[in-house]
Amino acid sequence: MVFVDSNLIIYLIEQPPDWGPRTRVRISTLHARGDQIVLSDLVRMECRVGPLAAGDAVTLAAFDNFFASSHVQVVGVTAAVCDRAAAIRAAFGFRPLDALHLAAAVEHGCERFLTHDARLGSFADISLEVLS
Secondary structure (H helix, E strand, O other), X not given: OEEEOHHHHHHHHHOOOOOHHHHHHHHHHHHHHOOOEEEEHHHXXXXXXXHHHHOOHHHHHHHHHHHOOOOEEEEOOOHHXXXXXXXXXXXXXXXXXXXXXXXXXHHXXXXXXXXXXXXXXXXXXXXXXXXX
16 A cells, blocks of 8 residues: 655646656556555545635546545544654654644555655655655
């Protein structure tokens, strides 16, 4: 199971010129290997903000279709996730959502955390892969 950070899901769906193609290739590789993509309800929330603010129903539907895919598992933010996130923030000083994403990945048994955010590299409780 690979937890995928919000930034990469946004790149995958919105396809910016620099990061969209790279993200598509990486996610396709995960699918081809049979890896389960995991994300939290907070990732869903972050991804939906832009299209909702812009009134972009097409992009919002693309995100929602991705979240409903059989290759994607959306996990909840539990008390255990919040407790671990508090410990992560205390130890590393990460932003609240970053700590919550990392905590959700660990608490839900993910083997890897795929992100574009190299600042998270000091966290050693999960194998971190930074898409570059």
